[in-house]
Amino acid sequence: DKVRSSYQNIMDFVNKMPVGVTVFSHSQVLHVNREFEDYFGDEEQVEAGGWTMDIFSNFKQWQEGEIQSTSLQSRLESYLNSKKSSTHESTSVSLGKFILRDSTTEVRQQQQQQIQHDHVSDKNLIIEVKLTGCTWFSHGSHLLTFENITPLEMAYLKVKELDNLKSRWLRTVSHELKTPLNGIMGVFHFLRKKDTDTQGRHFLKTGTHAAQALSMYISDLLDYFQLQSGSFKISP
16 A cells, blocks of 8 residues: 555656656556646547657757757667666656657748747647656656757747847958958058158058058958858968
8 A cells, every 4th residue: 555655646746747757668658747748649649548659759859940850769769778787777868859740841941930930839849858767667667758948949049040140240241341441451552652751651651550450350350250150261
């Protein structure tokens, strides 16, 4: 009775967790909590009470705003196969970020529109998945938690897009500044070859040095943007 009571208390706790939870063992889903059903279940599947590992193949890895080909099922199998000797460990391990969608092609097409309208549908949640061994359920069983991080990911993508726009704008402005500046330096160079008095040569020399310094600052700024974008190349 104590074992049964303890087990029931654990299951009550799992069902009340604010994240989706799946318990599975040897490729068989043993239990899902209410939050998981609310996230991913349809009425027919919930009523039938049937959950299989196939659902994990519908989760595609999400990385830097792009949908990858790797599924949660393949990521899970790969990790478990590499950790066969430590199936009893209770340490929580992040498997990564995943997105569940009926059609990944549709996600790619609507991604920018969703970011602009700050809207992600229930079937387009971005989820962080963590794996934990749970020997308290049954031998060799594991627990997966599914935390909805959609608002954080959408905010991150918006900030990233704004930062890219800022960098592109500053890079364009810097290039536009260099063009007339090169013209000014050329005129100074031409005038210095002409016969001018001492004061005139001093003014031209000062102007040339100022233009050269400004050109150097703009070049440094352009190099910084290239470093940010990862396209900077060091010349031998």
